Amino acid sequence: METQIETPPQPPVQPPPNIFPKLEALAQMMETQIASGMPLSRGGRVRTIAAGHYTVSGLSEHVRLGEFVVHKSSTGLHLGEVVRVEPDLVYVCAIEPGDPIGVNDIVLREGEFRVQPDDSWCGRTINSLCKPIDNKGPLLKGPKDRSITTLPPPSMTRSRVVTGFRTGVKAIDIFTPLCLGQRLGIFAGSGVGKSTLLSMLARADAFDKVVIALVGERGREVREFIEDTLGDNMQKSIAIVATSDESPMLRKMAPMVAMTIAEHFRDKGENVLFIADSITRFAHAIREVAIAAGEPPIARGYPASVFTELPKLLERAGPGAEGTGTVTAIISILVDGDNHNDPIADSTRGILDGHIVLDRSLADEGRYPPINPLASISRLSHKAWTPDQQKLVSRLKSLIHNYEETKDLRLIGGYRPGVDAELDMAVKQVPFVYDVLKQSPGDRTVIDAYAELANALRNAPGNNQPAPIQRRGA
Numbered sequence: 001m002e003t004q005i006e007t008p009p010q011p012p013v014q015p016p017p018n019i020f021p022k023l024e025a026l027a028q029m030m031e032t033q034i035a036s037g038m039p040l041s042r043g044g045r046v047r048t049i050a051a052g053h054y055t056v057s058g059l060s061e062h063v064r065l066g067e068f069v070v071h072k073s074s075t076g077l078h079l080g081e082v083v084r085v086e087p088d089l090v091y092v093c094a095i096e097p098g099d100p101i102g103v104n105d106i107v108l109r110e111g112e113f114r115v116q117p118d119d120s121w122c123g124r125t126i127n128s129l130c131k132p133i134d135n136k137g138p139l140l141k142g143p144k145d146r147s148i149t150t151l152p153p154p155s156m157t158r159s160r161v162v163t164g165f166r167t168g169v170k171a172i173d174i175f176t177p178l179c180l181g182q183r184l185g186i187f188a189g190s191g192v193g194k195s196t197l198l199s200m201l202a203r204a205d206a207f208d209k210v211v212i213a214l215v216g217e218r219g220r221e222v223r224e225f226i227e228d229t230l231g232d233n234m235q236k237s238i239a240i241v242a243t244s245d246e247s248p249m250l251r252k253m254a255p256m257v258a259m260t261i262a263e264h265f266r267d268k269g270e271n272v273l274f275i276a277d278s279i280t281r282f283a284h285a286i287r288e289v290a291i292a293a294g295e296p297p298i299a300r301g302y303p304a305s306v307f308t309e310l311p312k313l314l315e316r317a318g319p320g321a322e323g324t325g326t327v328t329a330i331i332s333i334l335v336d337g338d339n340h341n342d343p344i345a346d347s348t349r350g351i352l353d354g355h356i357v358l359d360r361s362l363a364d365e366g367r368y369p370p371i372n373p374l375a376s377i378s379r380l381s382h383k384a385w386t387p388d389q390q391k392l393v394s395r396l397k398s399l400i401h402n403y404e405e406t407k408d409l410r411l412i413g414g415y416r417p418g419v420d421a422e423l424d425m426a427v428k429q430v431p432f433v434y435d436v437l438k439q440s441p442g443d444r445t446v447i448d449a450y451a452e453l454a455n456a457l458r459n460a461p462g463n464n465q466p467a468p469i470q471r472r473g474a
Contacts, residue, residue: 041108046071047089049101052292054080055089056107063090066149068110073100079110079129081249083293091293095129097247112149115257117264118142122209125226125239128253133241146264148256152315159319161326164384165206169197170449171437175373175393176356177384180206180271181319181326184378185279185348187333187340188358188370194332195221197358197369198277199229200441201330202237208270208325210237213258215251216244216281229441244281251285259316259327266325273328274317280334283310283344299343307347314351354378367438374401389450396433398422403430432456 044058056069063069063082069092071078078099084091094101115130118140125134132139161181166173178184188194202210210233214222222241230237238261242254255276262274276282283306290303297303317329331352336342340357349355354377362370374397378384385393403426409415410427417424436456439446446452 041070041110043106043108044090046101046103046105046107049103050292052288053083053091053093054101055091057089059090059107059109060085060087063109066112068095068113070108070110071099071101072106072108073102075100079113080107081113081289083289093247093249093289093292095247095249095253097245112147113253114145114147115260116141116143116145117261121238121261123235123237125222125241128240128242128246128250128257130257142264144264146260148253148260149312150260150263150316152312152318153321157321159322159324159326161319161380162383165204166447166449167201167204168445169200169369170439170446170452171369171371171373172201172356173446173449174437174453175371175397176354176376176378177381178328178354178378179380179383180328181317182353182378182380183314183317183329183331183351185331185333185352185355186358187335187345187349187355189335189337189360192358192360192363193369194334194358195225195277196441197356197371198275198330198332199225200369200439202230202273202275203233203445204273206271207273207328208236209262209265210273210275211258211262211265212237212239213255213274213276214239214241214243215254215276215278216242216284217277219243219245248285248288251281252289255279255282255313259313262327263316263320266320266327268325269323270325271328272325273330276329276331278332278334279310279314279348280332280344282313302343306344310344310347311351314348353380367434368440371437373397373437374404392450399426399430400433402426429457432459 042062044056079095080092295303317327357375359372
Protein backbone atom coordinates (compact mmCIF):
# COMPACT_ATOMS: atom_id res chain seq x y z
CA MET A 1 0.00 0.00 0.00
CA GLU A 2 1.50 3.30 -1.17
CA THR A 3 1.81 6.15 1.22
CA GLN A 4 0.89 9.59 -0.17
CA ILE A 5 3.07 12.42 0.98
CA GLU A 6 1.43 15.79 0.94
CA THR A 7 3.53 18.59 -0.55
CA PRO A 8 3.28 21.83 1.37
CA PRO A 9 1.87 24.72 -0.70
CA GLN A 10 4.50 26.81 -2.40
CA PRO A 11 4.52 30.57 -1.84
CA PRO A 12 3.57 32.62 -4.94
CA VAL A 13 6.45 33.55 -7.19
CA GLN A 14 7.27 37.21 -6.77
CA PRO A 15 8.25 39.15 -9.93
CA PRO A 16 11.82 40.36 -9.94
CA PRO A 17 12.23 43.91 -8.81
CA ASN A 18 11.92 46.51 -11.60
CA ILE A 19 15.44 47.69 -12.05
CA PHE A 20 14.68 49.69 -15.24
CA PRO A 21 11.55 51.73 -14.43
CA LYS A 22 12.22 54.27 -17.19
CA LEU A 23 12.57 51.60 -19.86
CA GLU A 24 9.36 49.94 -18.70
CA ALA A 25 7.52 53.26 -18.81
CA LEU A 26 8.84 53.86 -22.32
CA ALA A 27 7.73 50.41 -23.45
CA GLN A 28 4.25 50.96 -22.04
CA MET A 29 4.06 54.33 -23.77
CA MET A 30 5.04 52.75 -27.10
CA GLU A 31 2.47 49.97 -26.69
CA THR A 32 -0.22 52.53 -25.93
CA GLN A 33 0.79 54.63 -28.92
CA ILE A 34 0.77 51.64 -31.30
CA ALA A 35 -2.56 50.41 -29.95
CA SER A 36 -4.12 53.81 -30.53
CA GLY A 37 -3.11 53.73 -34.22
CA MET A 38 -1.14 56.96 -33.95
CA PRO A 39 2.37 56.87 -35.45
CA LEU A 40 5.38 57.91 -33.47
CA SER A 41 6.97 61.25 -34.33
CA ARG A 42 10.62 62.09 -34.68
CA GLY A 43 11.68 64.91 -32.41
CA GLY A 44 14.44 67.30 -31.53
CA ARG A 45 15.12 70.25 -29.26
CA VAL A 46 15.42 73.98 -29.75
CA ARG A 47 19.03 75.13 -29.64
CA THR A 48 19.15 78.80 -30.69
CA ILE A 49 16.51 81.49 -31.12
CA ALA A 50 16.69 84.51 -33.45
CA ALA A 51 14.21 87.18 -34.47
CA GLY A 52 13.07 85.44 -37.67
CA HIS A 53 13.75 81.77 -36.93
CA TYR A 54 14.96 79.19 -34.43
CA THR A 55 17.22 76.17 -34.83
CA VAL A 56 16.52 72.57 -33.81
CA SER A 57 18.97 69.71 -33.26
CA GLY A 58 18.14 66.05 -33.76
CA LEU A 59 15.89 66.42 -36.83
CA SER A 60 18.34 66.90 -39.69
CA GLU A 61 18.02 63.32 -40.97
CA HIS A 62 14.25 63.15 -40.64
CA VAL A 63 12.81 66.33 -42.20
CA ARG A 64 12.82 67.86 -45.66
CA LEU A 65 12.79 71.46 -46.81
CA GLY A 66 9.28 72.92 -46.62
CA GLU A 67 7.90 70.35 -44.18
CA PHE A 68 6.10 71.37 -41.01
CA VAL A 69 7.13 70.75 -37.43
CA VAL A 70 5.24 71.11 -34.15
CA HIS A 71 6.82 73.10 -31.34
CA LYS A 72 5.66 72.16 -27.83
CA SER A 73 5.78 75.24 -25.63
CA SER A 74 4.39 76.15 -22.24
CA THR A 75 1.23 77.49 -23.91
CA GLY A 76 0.52 74.57 -26.25
CA LEU A 77 1.45 73.32 -29.72
CA HIS A 78 2.64 75.67 -32.45
CA LEU A 79 3.44 75.02 -36.11
CA GLY A 80 6.66 75.93 -37.89
CA GLU A 81 8.11 75.36 -41.35
CA VAL A 82 11.57 74.01 -42.14
CA VAL A 83 13.41 76.63 -44.21
CA ARG A 84 16.96 75.29 -44.05
CA VAL A 85 18.55 71.92 -43.25
CA GLU A 86 22.16 71.46 -42.14
CA PRO A 87 23.92 68.28 -40.96
CA ASP A 88 23.43 69.15 -37.29
CA LEU A 89 20.75 71.85 -37.26
CA VAL A 90 17.38 72.57 -38.81
CA TYR A 91 16.23 76.17 -39.29
CA VAL A 92 12.53 76.71 -38.58
CA CYS A 93 10.29 79.74 -39.10
CA ALA A 94 7.29 79.97 -36.78
CA ILE A 95 3.95 79.93 -38.60
CA GLU A 96 1.92 81.84 -36.04
CA PRO A 97 3.12 85.13 -34.55
CA GLY A 98 3.82 85.30 -30.83
CA ASP A 99 4.96 81.69 -30.49
CA PRO A 100 6.77 81.57 -27.10
CA ILE A 101 9.93 79.64 -27.96
CA GLY A 102 12.42 78.48 -25.33
CA VAL A 103 15.76 76.73 -25.50
CA ASN A 104 15.43 72.92 -25.10
CA ASP A 105 11.74 72.98 -26.05
CA ILE A 106 10.63 69.81 -27.84
CA VAL A 107 10.02 70.01 -31.61
CA LEU A 108 8.31 67.12 -33.46
CA ARG A 109 8.15 66.36 -37.18
CA GLU A 110 4.69 66.96 -38.66
CA GLY A 111 5.19 66.47 -42.44
CA GLU A 112 3.87 68.57 -45.30
CA PHE A 113 0.85 70.82 -44.79
CA ARG A 114 -2.27 69.45 -46.47
CA VAL A 115 -5.81 70.76 -46.82
CA GLN A 116 -9.14 68.98 -47.37
CA PRO A 117 -11.38 71.36 -49.37
CA ASP A 118 -15.11 70.80 -49.42
CA ASP A 119 -18.01 72.35 -51.33
CA SER A 120 -19.45 73.58 -48.04
CA TRP A 121 -16.58 76.06 -47.75
CA CYS A 122 -18.32 78.41 -50.19
CA GLY A 123 -19.36 81.59 -48.43
CA ARG A 124 -16.69 81.19 -45.77
CA THR A 125 -13.66 83.27 -44.77
CA ILE A 126 -10.66 81.33 -43.49
CA ASN A 127 -7.01 81.95 -42.63
CA SER A 128 -3.92 80.38 -44.15
CA LEU A 129 -4.21 77.36 -41.84
CA CYS A 130 -7.77 76.70 -43.09
CA LYS A 131 -9.29 77.78 -39.79
CA PRO A 132 -12.53 79.80 -40.02
CA ILE A 133 -12.36 83.45 -38.96
CA ASP A 134 -15.96 84.42 -39.77
CA ASN A 135 -17.66 83.05 -36.61
CA LYS A 136 -19.86 80.71 -38.67
CA GLY A 137 -18.80 77.47 -37.04
CA PRO A 138 -16.21 74.83 -37.93
CA LEU A 139 -15.35 73.76 -41.47
CA LEU A 140 -16.25 70.35 -42.83
CA LYS A 141 -13.34 68.39 -44.26
CA GLY A 142 -13.56 66.99 -47.76
CA PRO A 143 -12.83 63.36 -48.67
CA LYS A 144 -9.44 64.10 -50.28
CA ASP A 145 -6.48 65.90 -48.79
CA ARG A 146 -4.18 67.97 -51.00
CA SER A 147 -0.69 69.33 -50.61
CA ILE A 148 -0.44 73.10 -50.93
CA THR A 149 2.72 72.68 -53.02
CA THR A 150 1.17 70.58 -55.80
CA LEU A 151 3.00 70.64 -59.12
CA PRO A 152 1.27 72.20 -62.16
CA PRO A 153 -0.38 69.81 -64.64
CA PRO A 154 1.97 68.56 -67.39
CA SER A 155 1.83 70.91 -70.36
CA MET A 156 0.84 68.26 -72.92
CA THR A 157 -2.05 66.94 -70.83
CA ARG A 158 -3.75 70.32 -70.43
CA SER A 159 -6.75 71.25 -72.51
CA ARG A 160 -6.41 74.32 -74.73
CA VAL A 161 -7.78 77.79 -74.01
CA VAL A 162 -10.61 78.41 -76.46
CA THR A 163 -13.50 80.25 -74.78
CA GLY A 164 -13.73 83.97 -74.15
CA PHE A 165 -15.91 85.53 -71.46
CA ARG A 166 -17.21 88.94 -70.50
CA THR A 167 -15.89 90.52 -67.33
CA GLY A 168 -18.41 93.37 -67.24
CA VAL A 169 -15.58 95.93 -67.24
CA LYS A 170 -15.91 97.77 -70.54
CA ALA A 171 -12.27 98.80 -70.91
CA ILE A 172 -11.16 95.18 -70.49
CA ASP A 173 -13.87 93.59 -72.63
CA ILE A 174 -13.04 95.92 -75.53
CA PHE A 175 -9.27 96.33 -75.49
CA THR A 176 -7.96 93.30 -73.54
CA PRO A 177 -10.65 90.58 -73.67
CA LEU A 178 -10.03 87.51 -71.53
CA CYS A 179 -10.54 83.76 -71.90
CA LEU A 180 -11.34 81.03 -69.42
CA GLY A 181 -8.06 79.64 -68.10
CA GLN A 182 -6.08 82.83 -68.72
CA ARG A 183 -3.67 84.38 -66.21
CA LEU A 184 -3.79 88.16 -66.05
CA GLY A 185 -1.90 90.70 -63.97
CA ILE A 186 -3.08 94.15 -62.89
CA PHE A 187 -0.06 96.43 -62.50
CA ALA A 188 -0.35 99.66 -60.54
CA GLY A 189 1.13 101.75 -57.78
CA SER A 190 -0.50 102.16 -54.40
CA GLY A 191 -3.85 103.94 -54.25
CA VAL A 192 -4.60 103.80 -57.99
CA GLY A 193 -7.54 101.38 -57.83
CA LYS A 194 -6.29 97.79 -58.04
CA SER A 195 -8.59 96.45 -55.33
CA THR A 196 -11.59 98.29 -56.78
CA LEU A 197 -10.98 96.79 -60.21
CA LEU A 198 -10.52 93.33 -58.69
CA SER A 199 -13.85 93.68 -56.91
CA MET A 200 -15.53 94.48 -60.24
CA LEU A 201 -13.93 91.44 -61.88
CA ALA A 202 -14.98 89.17 -58.99
CA ARG A 203 -18.62 89.73 -59.93
CA ALA A 204 -18.24 88.20 -63.41
CA ASP A 205 -21.00 85.69 -64.19
CA ALA A 206 -18.79 83.30 -66.16
CA PHE A 207 -17.49 81.41 -63.12
CA ASP A 208 -18.92 78.67 -60.94
CA LYS A 209 -16.64 79.46 -58.01
CA VAL A 210 -14.44 82.37 -56.91
CA VAL A 211 -11.41 81.86 -54.64
CA ILE A 212 -9.83 85.03 -53.26
CA ALA A 213 -6.47 85.36 -51.50
CA LEU A 214 -6.10 88.63 -49.59
CA VAL A 215 -2.38 88.85 -48.80
CA GLY A 216 -0.99 91.57 -46.55
CA GLU A 217 -4.23 93.57 -46.62
CA ARG A 218 -5.25 96.11 -44.00
CA GLY A 219 -7.35 94.43 -41.34
CA ARG A 220 -10.18 96.95 -41.54
CA GLU A 221 -10.60 96.41 -45.31
CA VAL A 222 -11.19 92.66 -45.20
CA ARG A 223 -14.75 92.79 -43.91
CA GLU A 224 -15.60 95.70 -46.21
CA PHE A 225 -14.35 93.76 -49.23
CA ILE A 226 -16.27 90.62 -48.33
CA GLU A 227 -19.56 92.16 -47.23
CA ASP A 228 -19.80 95.26 -49.42
CA THR A 229 -17.78 94.44 -52.53
CA LEU A 230 -18.62 90.78 -53.01
CA GLY A 231 -22.13 90.98 -51.58
CA ASP A 232 -24.32 88.16 -52.87
CA ASN A 233 -21.42 86.71 -54.88
CA MET A 234 -19.86 85.62 -51.59
CA GLN A 235 -22.19 82.60 -51.68
CA LYS A 236 -20.04 81.09 -54.44
CA SER A 237 -16.76 82.48 -53.08
CA ILE A 238 -14.11 81.46 -50.56
CA ALA A 239 -11.79 84.08 -49.06
CA ILE A 240 -8.38 83.21 -47.62
CA VAL A 241 -7.04 86.08 -45.53
CA ALA A 242 -3.57 86.90 -44.19
CA THR A 243 -3.42 90.51 -43.01
CA SER A 244 -0.30 92.66 -42.92
CA ASP A 245 0.28 92.10 -39.19
CA GLU A 246 0.48 88.31 -39.52
CA SER A 247 3.70 86.34 -39.86
CA PRO A 248 5.47 86.13 -43.23
CA MET A 249 4.81 82.38 -43.23
CA LEU A 250 1.03 82.93 -43.12
CA ARG A 251 1.27 85.60 -45.84
CA LYS A 252 3.31 83.20 -47.95
CA MET A 253 0.83 80.35 -47.46
CA ALA A 254 -2.37 82.28 -48.25
CA PRO A 255 -2.18 82.23 -52.08
CA MET A 256 -0.85 78.66 -52.03
CA VAL A 257 -3.83 77.48 -49.98
CA ALA A 258 -6.19 79.48 -52.21
CA MET A 259 -4.74 77.91 -55.35
CA THR A 260 -5.10 74.44 -53.83
CA ILE A 261 -8.79 75.10 -53.13
CA ALA A 262 -9.24 76.41 -56.69
CA GLU A 263 -7.66 73.22 -58.05
CA HIS A 264 -10.16 71.17 -56.04
CA PHE A 265 -13.08 72.78 -57.85
CA ARG A 266 -11.29 72.72 -61.23
CA ASP A 267 -10.79 68.96 -60.98
CA LYS A 268 -14.56 68.64 -60.50
CA GLY A 269 -15.11 70.28 -63.90
CA GLU A 270 -15.94 73.79 -62.70
CA ASN A 271 -14.66 77.12 -64.02
CA VAL A 272 -12.94 78.90 -61.13
CA LEU A 273 -11.78 82.49 -60.78
CA PHE A 274 -8.64 82.82 -58.64
CA ILE A 275 -7.91 86.34 -57.37
CA ALA A 276 -4.76 87.28 -55.44
CA ASP A 277 -4.33 90.76 -53.96
CA SER A 278 -1.46 91.17 -54.05
CA ILE A 279 1.22 88.86 -55.43
CA THR A 280 3.83 91.48 -54.53
CA ARG A 281 3.15 90.99 -50.83
CA PHE A 282 3.43 87.24 -51.42
CA ALA A 283 6.91 87.91 -52.84
CA HIS A 284 7.74 90.13 -49.87
CA ALA A 285 6.79 87.31 -47.49
CA ILE A 286 9.02 84.86 -49.35
CA ARG A 287 11.84 87.40 -49.15
CA GLU A 288 11.46 87.76 -45.38
CA VAL A 289 11.54 84.00 -44.86
CA ALA A 290 14.48 83.45 -47.22
CA ILE A 291 16.63 86.19 -45.71
CA ALA A 292 15.89 84.88 -42.21
CA ALA A 293 17.17 81.49 -43.39
CA GLY A 294 20.40 83.07 -44.59
CA GLU A 295 19.72 83.27 -48.35
CA PRO A 296 21.56 86.20 -49.97
CA PRO A 297 19.63 88.80 -52.00
CA ILE A 298 20.45 89.01 -55.72
CA ALA A 299 18.09 91.56 -57.31
CA ARG A 300 17.17 94.73 -55.42
CA GLY A 301 16.92 92.87 -52.15
CA TYR A 302 15.07 89.80 -53.49
CA PRO A 303 16.67 86.34 -53.04
CA ALA A 304 16.63 83.78 -55.84
CA SER A 305 13.89 81.71 -54.18
CA VAL A 306 11.37 84.50 -54.84
CA PHE A 307 11.78 84.05 -58.59
CA THR A 308 11.50 80.28 -58.17
CA GLU A 309 8.28 80.36 -56.15
CA LEU A 310 6.42 82.82 -58.41
CA PRO A 311 6.19 80.55 -61.48
CA LYS A 312 5.49 77.53 -59.26
CA LEU A 313 2.34 79.24 -58.01
CA LEU A 314 1.20 80.96 -61.21
CA GLU A 315 1.72 77.94 -63.48
CA ARG A 316 -0.76 75.97 -61.38
CA ALA A 317 -3.53 78.19 -62.76
CA GLY A 318 -4.95 77.72 -66.24
CA PRO A 319 -6.89 74.91 -67.90
CA GLY A 320 -6.78 71.47 -66.35
CA ALA A 321 -6.59 68.10 -68.04
CA GLU A 322 -9.18 67.11 -70.62
CA GLY A 323 -12.56 66.69 -68.97
CA THR A 324 -11.84 69.06 -66.08
CA GLY A 325 -12.47 72.77 -65.62
CA THR A 326 -10.29 75.86 -65.63
CA VAL A 327 -8.65 78.22 -63.16
CA THR A 328 -8.63 81.80 -64.44
CA ALA A 329 -6.10 83.79 -62.41
CA ILE A 330 -6.32 87.55 -61.97
CA ILE A 331 -3.62 88.90 -59.69
CA SER A 332 -2.56 92.38 -58.67
CA ILE A 333 1.05 93.52 -58.74
CA LEU A 334 2.01 96.51 -56.61
CA VAL A 335 4.77 98.31 -58.51
CA ASP A 336 7.35 100.20 -56.50
CA GLY A 337 6.94 103.94 -57.02
CA ASP A 338 4.98 103.38 -60.26
CA ASN A 339 8.09 101.71 -61.69
CA HIS A 340 6.70 98.94 -63.88
CA ASN A 341 10.16 97.42 -64.39
CA ASP A 342 10.94 96.45 -60.80
CA PRO A 343 12.02 92.78 -60.38
CA ILE A 344 8.65 91.39 -59.28
CA ALA A 345 6.66 93.21 -61.97
CA ASP A 346 9.16 92.26 -64.66
CA SER A 347 9.21 88.60 -63.61
CA THR A 348 5.44 88.16 -63.38
CA ARG A 349 4.87 89.99 -66.67
CA GLY A 350 6.85 87.27 -68.42
CA ILE A 351 4.90 84.46 -66.75
CA LEU A 352 1.36 85.76 -67.24
CA ASP A 353 -0.87 85.67 -70.33
CA GLY A 354 -1.49 89.39 -70.26
CA HIS A 355 -1.27 92.52 -68.16
CA ILE A 356 -3.44 95.54 -67.45
CA VAL A 357 -1.67 98.77 -66.55
CA LEU A 358 -3.43 101.26 -64.27
CA ASP A 359 -2.17 104.78 -64.96
CA ARG A 360 -2.00 107.23 -62.05
CA SER A 361 -2.38 110.19 -64.42
CA LEU A 362 -5.71 108.79 -65.64
CA ALA A 363 -6.87 108.39 -62.04
CA ASP A 364 -5.88 112.00 -61.37
CA GLU A 365 -8.14 113.02 -64.26
CA GLY A 366 -11.05 111.15 -62.66
CA ARG A 367 -11.18 108.37 -65.27
CA TYR A 368 -12.01 105.11 -63.50
CA PRO A 369 -10.99 102.41 -63.90
CA PRO A 370 -7.73 104.13 -64.94
CA ILE A 371 -6.77 101.44 -67.49
CA ASN A 372 -4.22 102.49 -70.07
CA PRO A 373 -5.41 100.73 -73.26
CA LEU A 374 -2.13 101.35 -75.08
CA ALA A 375 0.08 99.80 -72.38
CA SER A 376 -2.25 96.89 -71.59
CA ILE A 377 -2.25 93.63 -73.52
CA SER A 378 -4.02 90.27 -73.55
CA ARG A 379 -2.03 87.49 -75.20
CA LEU A 380 -5.23 85.53 -75.83
CA SER A 381 -7.33 88.39 -77.20
CA HIS A 382 -7.31 86.85 -80.69
CA LYS A 383 -9.31 83.92 -79.29
CA ALA A 384 -11.99 86.30 -77.96
CA TRP A 385 -12.21 88.89 -80.76
CA THR A 386 -13.99 88.42 -84.05
CA PRO A 387 -12.06 89.73 -87.09
CA ASP A 388 -14.25 92.85 -87.23
CA GLN A 389 -13.75 93.56 -83.54
CA GLN A 390 -9.99 93.16 -83.90
CA LYS A 391 -9.96 95.71 -86.74
CA LEU A 392 -12.10 98.11 -84.71
CA VAL A 393 -9.84 97.91 -81.64
CA SER A 394 -6.71 98.31 -83.75
CA ARG A 395 -8.22 101.43 -85.31
CA LEU A 396 -9.20 102.83 -81.92
CA LYS A 397 -5.72 102.29 -80.50
CA SER A 398 -4.24 104.19 -83.43
CA LEU A 399 -6.60 107.10 -82.80
CA ILE A 400 -5.88 107.11 -79.05
CA HIS A 401 -2.14 107.09 -79.72
CA ASN A 402 -2.41 110.10 -82.03
CA TYR A 403 -4.64 111.88 -79.53
CA GLU A 404 -2.25 111.38 -76.61
CA GLU A 405 0.92 112.11 -78.60
CA THR A 406 -0.40 115.53 -79.66
CA LYS A 407 -1.78 116.50 -76.26
CA ASP A 408 0.97 119.04 -75.53
CA LEU A 409 0.70 120.45 -79.05
CA ARG A 410 -3.02 121.07 -78.60
CA LEU A 411 -2.53 122.63 -75.18
CA ILE A 412 -0.24 125.34 -76.56
CA GLY A 413 -2.58 126.03 -79.48
CA GLY A 414 -0.47 124.37 -82.17
CA TYR A 415 -3.29 122.20 -83.51
CA ARG A 416 -5.14 123.40 -86.63
CA PRO A 417 -8.14 121.41 -87.93
CA GLY A 418 -7.95 120.34 -91.56
CA VAL A 419 -4.18 119.87 -91.69
CA ASP A 420 -4.11 116.19 -90.58
CA ALA A 421 -7.30 114.20 -91.25
CA GLU A 422 -6.20 111.36 -88.94
CA LEU A 423 -5.62 113.75 -86.06
CA ASP A 424 -8.92 115.49 -86.77
CA MET A 425 -10.75 112.18 -86.41
CA ALA A 426 -8.86 111.38 -83.19
CA VAL A 427 -9.76 114.76 -81.65
CA LYS A 428 -13.42 114.22 -82.51
CA GLN A 429 -13.81 110.56 -81.48
CA VAL A 430 -11.39 109.74 -78.66
CA PRO A 431 -13.24 111.82 -76.01
CA PHE A 432 -16.37 109.78 -76.78
CA VAL A 433 -14.37 106.57 -76.34
CA TYR A 434 -13.05 107.76 -72.98
CA ASP A 435 -16.59 108.55 -71.82
CA VAL A 436 -17.72 105.03 -72.70
CA LEU A 437 -14.85 103.46 -70.75
CA LYS A 438 -15.69 105.28 -67.51
CA GLN A 439 -17.24 102.90 -65.02
CA SER A 440 -17.68 102.55 -61.27
CA PRO A 441 -18.41 99.44 -59.17
CA GLY A 442 -22.00 100.56 -58.61
CA ASP A 443 -22.85 100.95 -62.31
CA ARG A 444 -25.23 98.59 -64.02
CA THR A 445 -23.83 95.44 -65.57
CA VAL A 446 -22.84 95.96 -69.19
CA ILE A 447 -24.06 93.12 -71.38
CA ASP A 448 -22.31 94.17 -74.59
CA ALA A 449 -19.55 96.76 -74.32
CA TYR A 450 -19.10 96.83 -78.10
CA ALA A 451 -22.72 97.84 -78.65
CA GLU A 452 -22.39 100.68 -76.16
CA LEU A 453 -19.17 101.81 -77.82
CA ALA A 454 -20.79 101.70 -81.26
CA ASN A 455 -23.70 103.84 -80.08
CA ALA A 456 -21.30 106.43 -78.68
CA LEU A 457 -19.20 106.52 -81.85
CA ARG A 458 -22.31 106.89 -83.97
CA ASN A 459 -22.96 110.15 -82.17
CA ALA A 460 -19.38 111.28 -82.72
CA PRO A 461 -18.90 113.66 -85.67
CA GLY A 462 -17.40 112.13 -88.81
CA ASN A 463 -17.67 108.55 -87.64
CA ASN A 464 -18.12 105.57 -89.92
CA GLN A 465 -17.07 102.54 -87.90
CA PRO A 466 -18.20 98.93 -88.38
CA ALA A 467 -21.01 97.65 -86.21
CA PRO A 468 -20.02 95.29 -83.39
CA ILE A 469 -20.36 91.54 -83.70
CA GLN A 470 -20.85 89.02 -80.90
CA ARG A 471 -17.61 87.84 -79.35
CA ARG A 472 -16.47 84.25 -79.72
CA GLY A 473 -17.45 82.01 -76.88
CA ALA A 474 -19.90 84.55 -75.45
